[in-house]
Amino acid sequence: MGTANTAVHQHARFRDSAGEPRGLLGFVRMPARPELVRRAREFTRWTFELAQLPEGTIDAAVLVVSELVSNVVRHGDGEPEPIAELVLLAQPGDTVRIEVHDSGRYPFEPHGSQIADESGRGLMVVAAVASRCGVVATPAGKCAWCEFGPTVERAADLAGTTNCEATGS
Numbered sequence: 001m002g003t004a005n006t007a008v009h010q011h012a013r014f015r016d017s018a019g020e021p022r023g024l025l026g027f028v029r030m031p032a033r034p035e036l037v038r039r040a041r042e043f044t045r046w047t048f049e050l051a052q053l054p055e056g057t058i059d060a061a062v063l064v065v066s067e068l069v070s071n072v073v074r075h076g077d078g079e080p081e082p083i084a085e086l087v088l089l090a091q092p093g094d095t096v097r098i099e100v101h102d103s104g105r106y107p108f109e110p111h112g113s114q115i116a117d118e119s120g121r122g123l124m125v126v127a128a129v130a131s132r133c134g135v136v137a138t139p140a141g142k143c144a145w146c147e148f149g150p151t152v153e154r155a156a157d158l159a160g161t162t163n164c165e166a167t168g169s
Contacts, residue, residue, distance in 0.1 A: 024089055025048070025088040028043050029085045032082035037066055044065045044088060045058055045062050048096070067125050068098070069084050071122050077102075098146050098148075099145045101141070103141035126146050131147050
């Protein structure tokens with residue numbers, strides 16, 4: 001996982017006294033390069049497996065991380081290159097939160113992609129598998145985030161609705 005420009009933090013304490021996952025599970029800061037998208041997926045899978053999350057949640061989280069980090073690779077701003085920060089959190093109520101921070105501009109311009117398009121569907125994919133998602137302004141740029149509740153089998157529930165929101169700081 002470690003390259004000279006990659007900072008990785010794993011936290012040994014994943015569970016509270018009741019045995020539930022809580023708090024910061026993992027953090028990685030890396031240059032937003034295409035070859036590091038795979039590493040972000042591996043980091044997510046490894047971290048969530050270590051936290052003993054359900055396999056369905058892990059699979060959905062890996063897909064989402066791939067989409068969100070790929071967006072930073074394609075559209076990120078930064079000198080000399082864009083930087084992506086991946087934050088993996090466990091929250092009360094068996095909810096897991098994924099955040100991908102970057103220095104890109106906010107508000108971002110959604111492309112209005114259709115499901116049959118070959119690109120530009122990243123946030124549609126995130127909305128389809130996450131319980132909630134959104135993009136918020138941060139002092140350094142923006143944060144794309146999503147949450148997974150106790151179940152992630154949401155495809156049948158969506159039926160054209162959206163669960164993503166965009167808000168300012």
